[in-house]
Amino acid sequence: MKYLFSNLALLRQRLERYPKILLFLDYDGTLVPIRKRPSLAILSPLRRQLLERLTQNPRLFLCIVTGRSLIDIQSIIAIKSISYIANHGLEISLGRRYWVHPQALRLKPHLREILSRLRRATMHIKGVLLEDKGLTLSVHYRNVTGISSEEIETVVKSIVNHYKEKFIMTCGKKVYDIRPNINWDKGRGLLKLTQLLDKKGTFKIYIGDDRTDEDAFRVMGKEDFAIRVGYKRNSLASYYLKDPKEGVSLLQHLTTILA
Template sequence: SDDMRNVLKRIAKRYPLAIISGRSLDDVRDMVNVDGIYYAGNHGFEITNDVKLVNPDAEKIKPVINEICRKMQKRLIHIKGSIVENKGLTASVHYRMVSNDDFIELEKIFDEVAASYVKDRKIRITKGKKVFEIRPNIEWDKGKAVEFVIDAIGKKGTPVYIGDDRTDEDAFTILKDKGITVLVSEKIKETNAEYYLRNVDEVKSFLEGLL
């Protein structure tokens, strides 16, 4: 929202700020639209401030990601509500709008398509909120992206990381005893984060408290 964007702009004037997302770099940058901050897209495989950095090993897997997406789209075309998102270096299969009955078939098809690539250690699969994530089988995640950004800005102050997805757990783990970690969730759940906020409104209030 515009209100949240304005808060982020004010935060960025006082503190180093990074947005780390599973979305493609271009997508997250267009969505947030705040200048002068770090953006990490595709779970950290792409990072930019003034210069865009792409993990070279992940770049080599792009043809494999494209191939998997084509197969997924062909096999899932009849399942209403399914979305195959090709993000270049990674991909996602969303099933938020898929019925419970159709999900059983979707999961079966997903496993069938992904199986050989997982077996060949070309990709790894993670699960988010109503989504299957397809990533290069490389030791890199949001936690590694956090470490990269902290090193880039010079390890100043205490890092604060706020996230709402399973893939944020890697960052929570990296920052254990080193920073402030906050899970955004309406429900109490098992997490490596130290604190909870219930929703975006509470996140906004928390950030305003830092100003």
């Protein structure tokens, strides 16, 4: 991985060569630092302004990519002209268009069952937070005390195992995600969006910080810029930034370069 700010010249070159740019931004850990509870990770007025400026640029198409539900992320960002790939790629909002993975939709009743089982099984665990995202579930354990993450993993796994043909469990930063067992992720969501947009040969920039973003890094083209927030040796991204603050400076840079 190369440090992005030592390779800005190459990025500038690409931006000059391609007339249109697709900019994909992860939210938690990328646009905002990760907080104790997801509801505390709010977008500062400065960052919202920056996003607004980016959406006004005619060369740029901006899309927020997140594991959060579409409703959740839309209410946080609250900018009309932004597109979203939400719920780990299962929901896409593109202007007035809405796309949802049909299989994920069919599995919803089973997910409700898992949720009520999880509620019962984690009632006694202090600090655990269950997040119902409609098509997926998240079990946050950042604030858990008195019980190890392995023990929580065992509890969650034992429930998900009953539905193993239908659902899988993946790990993020202090979170277990329960997602439909279908071949789908942020990367597939990204490809689906470019297909809906009919913008296949466009230059892409993706900035993300977590394991689920690796799926998106994987589908990036040779010339595209896959950027990870935080250095990680085996990441599929070619570039890294040190922290979310540097992500913001990169966005500021983009507004000037593209002005």
